[in-house]
Amino acid sequence: MKTEMSSVDIKYIVEELQSLVGARIDKVYHDGNILRVKLHKAGEGRKDLLIQAGKRVHLTTYIKESPSPSSFAMLLRKHLSGRFLDGIEQYDFDRIVKLKVGEYTLIAELFKRGNVVLIDGESKILGALRYEEFKDRAIKPGHEYKLPPARESPVDVEWERFKELLLEEEVEVVRALARKFNMGGLFAEEILLRAGIEKTRTAKELSEEELKLIFEKMKEVFSAPKKAQIVYKDGELFDVLPIELKQYESLEKKYFETFSEALDEYFGKITVDEAKKELTKRLEDKKRSLLHTLKRQEEMMKGFEAQAEKNQALGDLIYANFMLVENLLSEFKKAVEKLGWDEFKRRIEEGKKAGNKVAMMVKGVNPKDKAVTIELNGQKITLYLDRSIGENAELYYEKAKKAKHKLEGAKEAYKKTLKKIQEVEKLIEEELKKEINVKKLERRKKKWFEKFRWFISSEGFLVIGGKDATTNEMVVKKYMSENDWYCHADVYGAPHVVIKEGKKASEKTLFEACQFAVSMSKAWSRGVFSEDAYYADPSQVTKQAPSGEYLGKGAFMVYGKRNWMHGLPLKLAVGIVKYEDEELPMCGPVDAVKAHTNRYIVIRPGRLKKSELVKKLKHILEKWGYKVSEEDLMAILPPGNGDVEEIRE
Structure with missing residues (x-):
């Protein structure tokens, strides 16, 4: 999914924004890394130019409520408000846009982290979105603003220079195109697709005819008629472009009259979605935590229900086999009193080897608890020799009763958690209904x-x-x-x-x-x-x-x-x-x-x-x-x- 404009995008948007030349600057707003320049164009009315450092520049109808003006906004208003936009240009096919306003220039850097810098007629920095210092330049008040080294333009480059630059590279031709002409991988791939040349080949292994074909297709791409569009993949936003690309032929598209409208719709939708996510983030986190609790409670209820059913069944099983269990209790008790627990255990093991039916029923002996575990109708039941058959059955009924009590408590807790989730969901719904601080200006077509x-x-x-x-x-x-x-x-x-x-x-x-x-x-x-x-x-x-x-x-x-x-x-x-x-x-x-x-x-x-x-x-x-x-x-x-x-x- 596209997150920033390319040099190619900037070429087309700067051509389109020439219509703003002559507009009067009303106010400048600043919020985070976004500037919005409110302009008035005679005969056309209000225009809002959005600059997001490191990302994009275009006209916008998505207006974010601005906080109190920052010191940078106040500086820009002081120098630019009431003046007219004299020119707008792209610097050397780079992701840099220069807005000329009288003796001032507002420079939008749309590469990497990005910046917006105001300079005077002598290229002295008056202010910037962010002050920084690099190895070869400094963005600080009073310093001279230095543009990065010029990049070769695929629009203006001549054939001989094009060939010379490509043959300098030892890498794949797609990387050589993207690197040497600052066009990015997408357009480099498009050129090679149109030329029918495998992108992994190196420039040096290409014939002159193939290089010539790449050159011609590059010129074709960058002189293509504008057809602004948003591209969708699997129903989701995927890309926004000023021209048709062959590699996107099979994807769904929505077309716009201007590239600004396409960019605004694309990035505006992302901005609104992000604002909505931010609005409900805390509530969504709480909902996730409650859902996790709800899942644990569901598991606990299943456990308590199983315990209650099992112990109830074991108690019932004892009474269903009353005579057998009573006889076993009596026999086991007499044997232990006569032989002791160790000998009792030994005799049981010998009985199992001999195939004795009663011995075969015994699955465990626990002298400490004075208990013998037997298997009856496929169920294991622990019988306590110091208790009567009724008391043994009651032990299981009591366990079933406690499990049922815990189950009721778990059910109440479950209902409360469910109610909390519903309350949070309602709050999320109410938050989403609220007017977020990013709104789209619905501009009808005027008479x-x-x-x-x-x-x-x-x-x-x-x-x-x-x-x-x-x-x-x-x-x-x-x-x-x-x-x-x-x-x-x-x-x-x-x-x-x-x-x-x-x-x-x-x-x-x-x-x-x-x-x-x-x-x-x-x-x-x-x-x-x-x-x-x-x-x-x-x-x-x-x-x-x-x-x-x-x-x-x-x-x-x-x-x-x-x-x-x-x-x-x-x-x-x-x-x-x-x-x-x-x-x-x-x-x-x-x-x-x-x-x-x-x-x-x-x-x-x-x-x-x-x-x-x-x-x-x-x-x-x-x-x-x-x-x-x-x-x-x-x-x-x-x-x-x-x-x-x-x-x-």
């Missing part, structure tokens, strides 16, 4: 307009607005058409708002869109309660700046007559609305939300931090039976603090 600020007007028109310079630019240049209306608040930094097919709408939708424009502007964070806005024809909106001026990204000019609306209230509502057969959390003007749902929460600018407001809204919506993530609520709310003014149920 195209959810990358913007949006709402559905009371008349059913879709209204969209920008969130930042990038999405403001998109709203106007890509999504606004001649059949729409354009709205804007008379506030610096307000979003561009567009009513789709707005020319068909009445003044009610225009009012709602303008109110939305002022509410989603910086006026909300300033805590004001009313502002002005206007609407205009799309033809009036242009990128053409006045002479001598320049319009930056997201900025537009509006020429001609503007239709003003004054004193618009900064007031919105949040509710769950049905749109295109899907329930969506929506934040818009009160009348718009009210038209689509009977339950909604009215909010105003206020003193409650946005994060706290989100928690409050989430709690109310959950009480109504809606499961909404804090991330989704955060995305639809206006910028700045607020308060709940009214709850309508």
